[in-house]
Amino acid sequence: MAVGTSAQTGAGTEVPGLEGVPLLGSLLDLKADSLGTYLRAQRRHGDVVRIDVGPPGLRMEMYCVFSAEGAQQVLASESANFRKDNPFYQEIRDTFGNGLLTAQDEDYLRQRRLVQPLFTRKRVDGYAGAVAAETAATLAAWTDARDGIVDVSDEMMHLALRAVSRILFGSDVDATVDVVHRCFPVITDYVLARGYSPVNVPRGWPTPGNRRAAAAMDELYGVCDRIIAERRRSADAGGAPAEDLLTLLAGAQSSGDAAFDAAELRDQVLIFLLAGHETTATSLAFALHLLGRHPEEQALAREEVLRVLGDRTPQAADLDRLPYLTRVLKEAMRLYPAAPVIGREAVAATEIDGYAVPAGATVILAPWVTHRHPRYWSDPDRFDPDRFTPEAEAERPRYAWFPFGGGPRACIGQHFSMLESVIALAMILRAYEFEAVDTEVPLGAGITLQTKGPVRCRVRRTGR
Incomplete structure (x- = not known):
C-alpha cells in the first residue's frame, strides 16, 4: 500500500511507530497475536500509532486509531474520506461477493435502498418465532451432554447458523447448514491468510x-444458487410466495432501482450468512462464558427472565422488558466484540487526534x-453489566462502544x-x-473474533 510523503500529509504531528523487527516490522507479532499487538501499541504510544507490516518494498504502514x-x-463525521479499499476487504469481496458488507459508492447505495425495507424493526420483530424455535431445539439436545458439559462456542455457532438460515431460506435449513458449517471455516481461513500476506499468488494457480478454497466456494455458491433458482421457478409457475428473507430479497424494489439479479442475490445471501x-x-457464547x-x-439475569417471562415463549416486545439481560449482552460485546478490528483506507490526507495521516494510508x-x-x-477488564445503564x-x-460499527455504514442487522x-x-x-470450565479462552482476529x-461450561437444568 503506497503511503504519502510528508508533503501530502498536511498539518499534524508525526505518528509514533510501534517497535518491530528490521525485515518484517510487526508482521509476525500480528500473525501470532493481533489483538495483543494492537493493545500493546495503544498502551505504549497512545491513541494513534503506526504499525509497519512486511518486508521493505512490500511494506504496509497501518495507522491505528484507538480513541x-x-x-x-x-466512521461518521469524515466517513467519505475512509473507504473499504484495503487489501483485506478486497479478499472478502473476491470471496463472498459484492454484497452490503463490501460494496461501495452507487453499488452500496442501491443495495441499501433495496434491502433497508426488509430490516425495519417491525419486519425484524417477525423473526422472533424462528429464533425461539431454534433455541428450543438446541436446549433439548443438551439433555444428552456428556458430563453435563457443552462447548458454548460451538453450540451458539450452530444455533445462530440455523436461525439465520431458517430466516433466509425457510424450509431449506438442513441442506444449507451442513454446507455452511463445513465450508465457511475453510474459506475464512483462506481470506485471513491472504489478507495478512504481503504477496499472494493468483487465485487461479493450482x-x-x-x-x-475453490472447492469450498463452489459448494457454498452451488447451494445458494440452487435455492435461488428454485424460488424463481416457483414464482414463475405461480406458486404461493414464501415468506423467507430470500424471497423478500428477490422481490425487493425501490424507485429507480432494478431488482437484484441472481448473482447479486447470492452475494447478499453470502454476506448475510457470514455476518448474520x-x-x-x-456475543451469545461470551455472554454465557462471562455469566x-x-x-x-x-442469578440477577435469571431472576429478571423468570419475573418477566414466566414459562411463556419470549417475543420481540419483551426486549424492552429485559434491561438487565440487554446490559449483560452489551457488556459481553464490549469485552468480546465480534468485529474486533475494522479497516479503511484514507482517500485524502487528514488529521486524526492531532496526528497526520497521509492519503492512501491503511487506517x-x-x-x-x-x-x-x-x-x-x-x-x-472487569465484567460489569451496569456500565450500560x-x-x-x-x-x-458515542464511539467508546461500537460493536456494530457506526455512521452511514453501520450494520444494517444490529436490531x-x-x-x-x-x-x-x-x-x-x-x-x-x-459454570465456566474454561476460564481463559485463547482468541484471534479473523473476519470476526475467533476462539482458538x-x-x-458445565450446565445444570433449572427445573423449568
Whole structure:
C-alpha cells in the first residue's frame, strides 16, 4: 500500500511507530497475536500509532486509531474520506461477493435502498418465532451432554447458523447448514491468510490452498444458487410466495432501482450468512462464558427472565422488558466484540487526534482496544453489566462502544442481532445454570473474533 510523503500529509504531528523487527516490522507479532499487538501499541504510544507490516518494498504502514473520537471521525463525521479499499476487504469481496458488507459508492447505495425495507424493526420483530424455535431445539439436545458439559462456542455457532438460515431460506435449513458449517471455516481461513500476506499468488494457480478454497466456494455458491433458482421457478409457475428473507430479497424494489439479479442475490445471501451468524454467535457464547464465571450476575439475569417471562415463549416486545439481560449482552460485546478490528483506507490526507495521516494510508480501528480504553472504562477488564445503564451510557462518548460499527455504514442487522441474542439468552438462562470450565479462552482476529479452543461450561437444568 503506497503511503504519502510528508508533503501530502498536511498539518499534524508525526505518528509514533510501534517497535518491530528490521525485515518484517510487526508482521509476525500480528500473525501470532493481533489483538495483543494492537493493545500493546495503544498502551505504549497512545491513541494513534503506526504499525509497519512486511518486508521493505512490500511494506504496509497501518495507522491505528484507538480513541472514541478518532473512531467517530473515521466512521461518521469524515466517513467519505475512509473507504473499504484495503487489501483485506478486497479478499472478502473476491470471496463472498459484492454484497452490503463490501460494496461501495452507487453499488452500496442501491443495495441499501433495496434491502433497508426488509430490516425495519417491525419486519425484524417477525423473526422472533424462528429464533425461539431454534433455541428450543438446541436446549433439548443438551439433555444428552456428556458430563453435563457443552462447548458454548460451538453450540451458539450452530444455533445462530440455523436461525439465520431458517430466516433466509425457510424450509431449506438442513441442506444449507451442513454446507455452511463445513465450508465457511475453510474459506475464512483462506481470506485471513491472504489478507495478512504481503504477496499472494493468483487465485487461479493450482496450489493446495487455492484448490481447497475453490472447492469450498463452489459448494457454498452451488447451494445458494440452487435455492435461488428454485424460488424463481416457483414464482414463475405461480406458486404461493414464501415468506423467507430470500424471497423478500428477490422481490425487493425501490424507485429507480432494478431488482437484484441472481448473482447479486447470492452475494447478499453470502454476506448475510457470514455476518448474520458468526457475530451473534460470538456475543451469545461470551455472554454465557462471562455469566458462567460470575454467578451473582447470572442469578440477577435469571431472576429478571423468570419475573418477566414466566414459562411463556419470549417475543420481540419483551426486549424492552429485559434491561438487565440487554446490559449483560452489551457488556459481553464490549469485552468480546465480534468485529474486533475494522479497516479503511484514507482517500485524502487528514488529521486524526492531532496526528497526520497521509492519503492512501491503511487506517485501522480496533473496538477490541477502544472497548478497553481506561479513559472511557474504569477497571476495563472487569465484567460489569451496569456500565450500560442509561445514565452510564449518557456519560461516555458515542464511539467508546461500537460493536456494530457506526455512521452511514453501520450494520444494517444490529436490531436483528439484539433480538436474536436477547431471546436466545433468556430461554437458555431459564432452562440451565452455567459454570465456566474454561476460564481463559485463547482468541484471534479473523473476519470476526475467533476462539482458538473450546469455551466449555458445565450446565445444570433449572427445573423449568
